[in-house]
Every structure is written in C-alpha cells, then in structure tokens.
Amino acid sequence: MSRPGFVLEVDDRTPPLIVHEGLGFRLESFPLGTRVIYPPESLPAVPDVDQAIQDALLHPQDMDPLPELLFAGMKLTIAFDDISLPLPTMRPPDIRGRIIEHVLTMAAEAGVDDVELIAANALHRRMTAAELKHIVGERVFRSFYPQGKLYNFDAEDRDNLSHLGTTEKGEDIEISKRAAESDLLVYVNVNLVAMDGGHKSVGIGLASYKSLRHHHNAKTMVQSRSFMDHKHSAMHHSAWRIGRVIKDTVKVFQIETTLNNDIFPKPYDFLQKREWEWSVKDQATMLGMRRGLSVAPAKLKHKMFHDLRSVYGLTGVNAGEVEAVHTKTLEKVHQQHLVEVQGQSDVLVMGIPYVGPYNVNSSLNPILATCMGLGYYFNSYLGQPVVRKGGAVILYHPLNEGFNQLHHPSYVDFYEEVLAESTDPAVVGEKYEQQFAEDPWYRHLYRTSHAYHGVHPFYMWYWAAHAMDHVDEVIWVGADRKVAARLGFRAATTLADALEMASGTVGSSPSITYLHNPPHLLAHVK
C-alpha cells in the first residue's frame, strides 16, 4: 500500500531537497520551518490492463455497453488526447493505443467500417507521424495513417468544422465536422491531472479558435480558482456549458484513464523518493547525474531528459457518459495527488522541470516556463491558493532554452514584440490576440508545419493570469536576468537572495511552502 502525501516541516535534520530547474535539478537547503508538500506515493496499478479496459467498455457509467452502440454502416470517430499528455511521455505501449485497439476490435465485430481517428490537438501543433504512431501503436497506425483515416485535427480547416450553436451565455460551439456528424464519438483520454478530461475533452480538444476564445481569455482565467477544481473554474464552467450542448447533438462515449505517479524510471527513481530515504545507490546516481549535468552541453542534457519515458501504472479506466465518468476519474486523481495543507503561506517555492504540455520533443521557452510555474503549478490547489493574496512566488528555472522556431514561431514574436510592450494578460489580449490568431503566416505554419497556433502564446500567458493577479512578487532563481525582466519578473541567484528581494513584500521571516513537484500533487488548502 502506498503512503499518502504529507507536509514536511524543515528542521535541522532535513537534508537538502531536490528542486527541479529545467534541464537539471539542484539540492536546496530550505530555511528552517519551511513546509514541503510531498505527493502521495504511487498508487498500485491495476493488475490486468486489458481486463480493466474490457470491463470499462462493457460496463460503462450511465450508458449502454460499447458493443451495443456500434452497428454496421455507422460513422464512428475515435478522438484521443495528443502528445501533451501524459508528461513525461509514456513508455510504449501507450494506454490510448491499447484502448483504441479494444474499441476497434469491438467495432470490427459489429461490422463498422467507416472509422476515423482524430488527434484532439485543438490549437496545439500537428504531431509528426512518429508521434501519432507512438500514441495509437504500430498496428493501428499502419491500418489507418496511410489511408488518411488517422490525422491531426485542423482548427483552421473551415470546410471541416461545424458550428453546433451557442450556449446560454452566447459561447460559440464549433468543433470538428467529422466528430460532430458521427453516429458515435469515442473519446480516449489520459487524465493525468485534475483539470484534464470531462467536457474539456471534446469541447476543447476538437474545437476551433472561434469556440476557444470564449473561455481562453484573461478574464475567464483570472476567475478560474483553480483550473484543477472544475467546480470553481470559470474556464471549466464554460467547457461544461459547451459540453452539455454538444451532448444534445453528438453521442459521446468518454473513456478516461488515470495514471499513478511513477514518472521517473530507474535509475532516476531517486527523484520521486523522499531525500532522507535515499539509498547509497540513489545517492551515487544523484551525484553522478549532477556531475554529468554540470559538464554536459545543452544539447546532450536536452536529449538526456527528453528521451526519458515514464513507466506509469494504470490506476483506473472508466467509460460512458462524460460527467459520470469524470466524477469517477477525479476520485482516482485526487487519491493519487491530493495532499491536505493547513493554511496559506507568504511564499510559495516551485521548481520548474524540463517538460510541460507544449514542449514535448521541443524546448521549454520562457513563456512556457512561466505557464508551467504560474499556470499549472500555482493552480495545483483546491480551496485556496497555497500562497496568500499579495504573497510572493519563487520559481526555479534558468529561462535560457530559447525558442524552438519550428514549434513556437509565434512565441518568438510574442516575446519580442508583445511582451516588450506589456506583460498584463488583459492588455496584451485586448490589443494583440486577434492579430496573432488571424495571421496568415502563423496559420500556414500551424496547418502545414508543426507550429502551435498563432494565438497559443497568449493562452500560455492567460494561464498565468490568476497567479499574476494573486501574488505581488515573482522571482526566478538562477534565471537569465534579461529574460526574467522581459517577462515582467525579477531574477535572483540563490534562494537566500530571492527571499531577501521578497522581504519588501512578505517581511524578513515569511512562512514558506515548497511544492515538491514533480511527481504531480494537488494541495488541498484548508
């Protein structure tokens, strides 16, 4: 049985703790009294994955078993989460591929022959053939990709979008035409963290800019407290409204999976152990890795980390009606991630690791790093933020990876032109979002190359809006000063310096909380 998460209070016996910072990590000695939030240890995986999938498909929540929904001559579409999930990438076989195989087997048995597989990448970059193959598996890839039946969703392909109407709040609903016109839409997700899944899957993953702009904006994002709690997230409320309208026209069979916290494979598993429990071997590996990283060139470090594949265990798979399924899913996610925390602190410390949803096989540029820290990690709470209103956030990341021109062309311009003018999410959105969203060159790259949509950097910035609104001070430890300044933040060399800099906001002996993340955790702040 795995141990639950807990809150450590740093005392004089506490060893230096791991803090991730991009393509590397450091051992940090935190001030005495710092609260360190550790996630629960990995939950046990289901013993037989195929059996679990079969069970879920045959005994869905609030819906007929899948075989009964399938019939010859029907139009079946299988949509699935893209490469942004899970993080890091799963070692093959990917759970989505295994589920899709089961679904396809049942479809074949029912004599369905009009099947298309769509990656629900919304405004994310098109995946390469290899990346698609990795998700769906060799066999499915071979049978569908060459015929053009397995493809990335194209949110700018006007001929293949359908407008399903608007919600009661006037939000447009425009999704993939094929998905909308199918007799059955099966959605296969990976519910890595609490914000994934539910109505977010179809309503966002297969939607166009016209639809997304209603909830991906600074105003909504500031009111999403937090993204990890769909009941208190304005963005999720919008997705839920949209999802309920979609449900009226499209029959969606949602399959959600939950994973445990086994993200670092051997020999890096020391990264998910508690530092004082490291074996001699763990310590040796850690030292060797630190030494190696200190001399390795950036390219090699990048390869080392990005080649890492996680050996997640499946903790659950649920299928059926979206909301019923999602309730079950969240139970599991909470079981794996939730840690109870008593009260807020003045300072929140977070280490940004090398990978986020939008830089798989790419580089974590400063905007993505900001989104990781102030967007995802900051929002890893239920109840109230870990840091008090007007407190300080200290982040670790060198902000020196630059931009990947293939994947993030609009990010470069966003950084050079938009952020140079303002870093206020509401201001930049008001002034520039439209222009970037409709730029023909970005659109061309999004559709034909492997670029994120022109508007995507704005979304990254909006994700951070709630945090920027909530805290008074953001300081990056070990970051490039110029870059931090461009983002509107400050940089410090060490934690001690950062605390010194923050003392104007939070005093000289603030209460500090460090989120020991990754592995993923969700702080339930009472």
Added chain:
Amino acid sequence: MTERSVAQQLEGQHVLLTGVTGFVGEALLHLMLSEVPGVRVTVLVRPKGSTSAASRTAALLKKPPFAEVVEAAGGLEALMAARVGVLEGDLADTPELPTDLDAVVHCAGDVSFDPPVDEGFRTNVLGVRELLARVREAGPHIHYVHISTAYVAGRRRGSIPEGPVPQVVDLEAELAWGLGQRQAIEHRSRGTEILTTERKKAEKDHSRAGLLTAANATEEARKQWVKDELVRIGTERARSLGWTDCYTFTKALGERVVEEHALTNRASIVRPSIIESALERPYPGWIEGFKMAEPLILAYGRGELPEMPGAADSIVDIVPVDHVVAAIVAVLAHPPEVGTPAYFHVSSGDRNPLTFGELYQNVRAYFDDHPFIAGDRGATRLPEWRFPGSQSVERLLSTSERAFKVADYVIGHAPRSDRTRDLARKLDQQGRRLEFLRRYLGLYQEYAQAELQFSDGHTLELFRSLSEADQERFAFDTAVVDWKVYLQDIHCPAVTAPIRRLDEVRAARKRPVAGAQKALAEKPGVAAFFDMDGTLLSSNVIETYLWLRLRELSGTERFAELSRIAAKVPSLLQAERRERSAFLRSVYREYAGARLADLDAIADEHLTDHVLARLSPSAVRRIREHRAAGHQTILITGAVRPLTRPLLPLFDHIEAAELAVDDRGICTGYLASSPLVGESRAAWMESYAADNGIDLKQSFGYADSHSDLPLLAAVGNPVAVRPDVPLFRHARKARWTIVDWSSSTSSTRSLNPAGGLA
C-alpha cells in the same frame, strides 16, 4: 642701433603674399594687418571650386583672430578695399602681378613630407620659378622673401650655417625627371607586371562576388599603386642625394631657383624649423590644422604610440608660428643687396634646445594631468617611452606588422561568428594604428634622429637691430621660450582641444541600439531582396543537400554517403572560396539520377521542418514587416527550387536555380541555367526592377556574405546580416546597416518513442 621702426620702414609699401590660406600665411597676414598699418597687401589666392578667391579671402578675414583688425578698419569690406587686394590665380599658372609691388612673400608650398614626386617638384620648384619670372616682369626692385625650411640641410649633421645649401645636383635634369614621373609611373602601372599581380590578388579576394567586382578592385589597387610609387621614388631619389625626403629635397632645389633670381634681384630666404602653435599672437596656442608633431602628440595621448625611434638627447627644433612671421616681417623691412641673398634660420635648437626626452616628459606630464577620457572607460593608459633606439623600435613595429598579417589571414579564414567579427573590428583598428605608426615613424624617424643644429646668428643679429618697441612687437628671439610652459600650458591644450570637443559630442550622442532597425515606411515600388543561405537560414547548401540525400538511404549507405561527402569537404570549401557558382555546380552534380518529383515530395514532407527550424525569427519578422508595409518580398538564392518550397508563402517571388531534367523527369546533375550568384544577382535585380516598376534606390537588400556584395550594392538600403569578415569590413566602411539575426540554437529532434534509456 636706432633705426626707423619696422612699421615706418614698410610704410606705404605694397606686399604680395602667397599661401595666406595656409598656417604661416594666415599668421603673417594677421601680423601685417595688425602691426604694420602702413602696408597694403595683395594676396594671391587660388579659387576653390565655385568659391572665388575674393570670397575665400573674405572668409579668411571673418575668422576670430582677425575680428579686431576688421573692426578697427570699420568692417570687412572697408578693410579689403583699403588694405587687402585679391589676386586670383594659381601658382601652377601664375597670373601677372601688380606693377607697383615692393615685396613678395612666398609662403605657399606643399607642406606634406611625402608628396607624390611630381607634385613636390611642381609646387616647390616649378611654382617658385614661375612666380619669380612674374616678379621680374613686375619690376626690378621687388624684394622677394622666400619661405623655405631649415631642413633643406637634408641629412647633414652638426651645425648648419645660414647660407646656401652646398649641392651639386643638376637642377634642370632633376626637374625634368620629377615632372615626368607621373606619366612614367602611370605607364608602368598599366604593364602586365603590375596588373597581373594586382588582378590575381583581387580575384582571390573578390571572385566570389564576381569578376567585375574583382576588376574594380584591381583598378583601385592600380591607382593606389601609382600614388604609392610616386611617393616612394621621390623619397628614394631624395635620399640618394642626401635629403631626408621629397619635401626637403624639392625645397632645397627651390632655394636654388631663388639663388639664381638673387643674382639680379633682391631676395631673402627664411628657413623656419618645425612650426608649431603661437606663443602669444594672435593668442597663445593659436593653430590651424594639424602640423608635424600634432598627430604624434594625439596618438601618444590616446595611448597608441608605444615607443619612438630616436635618442632622448637628440634635439627637436620647434618654433612658435608668431616668431616665424615676426621674423618674416623684420626681414621684409630689411631687404638685402642685389646679388647677395640673405638667409635666416628661425629655429630654437642652437640657443634654447629642446631635447626629445624633454619633449616627451612635457607631453606626458600634460596628459598625466589632462588625460583623454576614452569613452566610459576612464583615462587612457599612457605608454612609457624608453628610447631604445630606432632599430628596436623598427623591430617592434615589423614584428607587430607580421603578427597583424597572420591574424588577418586567420580572421579572413575563420568561421563567422560574433567573436570573429569583433576580432575583425579590433584587428582593423590595430591595422590602422600600425599603418599610422609605420607612416609617421618612417617620416619622422629622419627628423627625430637628425643631429642638426641650425645656427641662427644672422636672425639674432636682425632681431637685436630692432628698436625695443619693435623687439616686443615683433618678438622672434626663440631663446625666450620656456618649453615647459609652451608645451604644457599652450601647445598641448591647443592641439587636444578639438579632439576633446569631438569626444564630448560623441559621448553626448546616444549610442544606437545594436541591430535596431528603423520602422519601414509604406511606399509603393519598393522591394526587399533576401539571400537565403546564411541570411534567412543557418544551414548551407551542403547541409541541405545531405539532408535531402540521406532521407533516401539506409544506415550503411548513409554512412558511406557521409564519408564520401566528408572526404570531399575540403575541395568543396575551396570551390566555395574561389567562386560560388562553381561551388554550387559541384554540389548539384550530386543530384544526378534523382527524380525531380521525388525531390519535391521529399522537400514537402521532410525538408519543411528542417528549413523552418533553421529559419531565423528576426528574418521572418523582417520579411513580414516588409509585406505589411506593402513592399514586394523577393528571395534570391543559388539553391535549387525544391529547397525553397517551405518559404513560398513569405515571398512574392522566388528566384532559384532550376535543376535540369531529362525526358523521364530525372535530374541530370546539371542546372537548367547558371545559378544566380554574385554579379548576376545585381543584373537580375535590375531587370526585375525595371519590369516590375521597382525603385532599387528605395529598396532593401539583405545578405550575409562577401559574394552577395553586388546584391547589396544594387539597392539603396543594404543590410549585412551576420556578415562574414570581408563583408563585415566592407559594410563598416560603407556604413551599411549590420544586423544579427541569429537563428534558434535549439534543434528539433524527431521523436523516438522507444526512448534512449529503455
């Protein structure tokens, strides 16, 4: 002696002055106008361009030192009408002189030490001869005062008397030789001997840009050679006869002409030594332009003169300009007898010697107290001179020059980077300093080592013959100069003042932000021409070729292909250095046997990522800015068309090389037409511009290498993008915009789902 005063003696006289636009002439004019009220002056002035002699003279009299004189005369026009006549004319073709002249003072002359030999002879010998002919025409009693130089003594040693320079030179033969040299050298420069070397050198440097560019460079080099050669043979001839350089040589011959004239006329020869800023008149430290010592003083103050040839105890013979002109006026007032020319040394070395060591100490002391502030880096470090002797200075210099040559070669062949460009910039600065040192040390070495002592007994006698009032008014006893005061309080401040002003202006000017470019104005008929490899992309043709080829091959074949290419790299690089089109042809030969349609497909499927990942974000932004401003965007590349496919949406027109195919659609390995490189780009741009109504003068060009020089030169707004060293140098010289569009360093990797650590 109680004689009439100088002013009284010159009362009512009419004096012709030449060279009043020069330093000594101007000082002389000033002294005569302010202290010899009874004299009427006519100045011989050459019209310059559209400015007439009269207006040049008027401009001269408007200068601050003349303010008092002008005011006393009741205005500029009144002064000119009453006392300053203007005779327009050139010494090369002297006009008729007024017939009522009493005296002529000839200050004009070439003051540079290393004039081309023909110019030296023309001004210093022929000019004097023609002027004297006119003087004789104008009247029999005119007193001619010739301003020469003490250094006509040449390479003699020891005490130099105030008398004729003993010489055995055949004046007519030398004159004829000197005047004929320009033509002779011009002829020689067109011989194969010179042209072949220069052309080969130019082609080596410029063939990548094209033969016409190389031809232009050859012609430039030839002209430079003519200039240098004229100087060189002048110096050589002077030294072969015992003079230091062409200047003193021709000046000495000029004296010979005067001496001939003196046989039948009255003539005085005034020989000042090194003339520097004024001691008192018109005000202490008055100086016009840079004379002999100033460049050295400034260079020393900037810390750029590490050492000086010459001994610390050798004498530097300096005289303030007001002493020189006072002596001239005194000489004017005391004409000699016909047949016995009078000689006057205006010098300080005999009675008030200033040694090189003292000069150095004083200049150093001045700069210690008033250092140049080099930008924001504090005071300049001053070199410590130890006077090691001219040989070791020469060794130091020639070692530095050799080191510079090696560094220059290395830089020219180094891969381009910010560091290389920075090094190139510093190296060029170093090169300019070395050139300066070589030139000045070469010139001054002679003077610094000269152990000459000009006896000035005659001049002193003249001085003592003046009344006390005149001695004060026309002070030219150089023994009174306190060198410490003169150098530290008068001369150095005067010399450095304009530089300090310039430094202040420079410091006040805001430093332009590196790489910042002006916003583009919307204008019709404007185009922006872009080069591809190196400008838009970080990759080059070889890399791209490999990429395309390797896609088609299996593992072992891939290895074989890589090794084959690796073995060819040196020859490819050489081809690239030699001529770009040859290089491209040899690369495209490798496409033989490929199906064009396949190449297109591969380009679309795989190359797009490769190209887009290497695309410089700033470049794309710039292209898009041009489009937004309504400019046409045009890509010109020597790469084959399939490789440009990913960039199609950014450009209005792409001019790329076409691969020739046979009837089965298979590449022959040849191109359908010559690749568009070097000069052919400029030609293409011109015809494209003419066809499409584009104004090249308003247009923009972006390129990165020396071979793109014609592309950049063809437009009005050239921009060098991360240039290679030769282009960098050219761009700096031509003040072109230089930008740094570095492309992203992070490369993309294709997903290997199995992972490297499984």
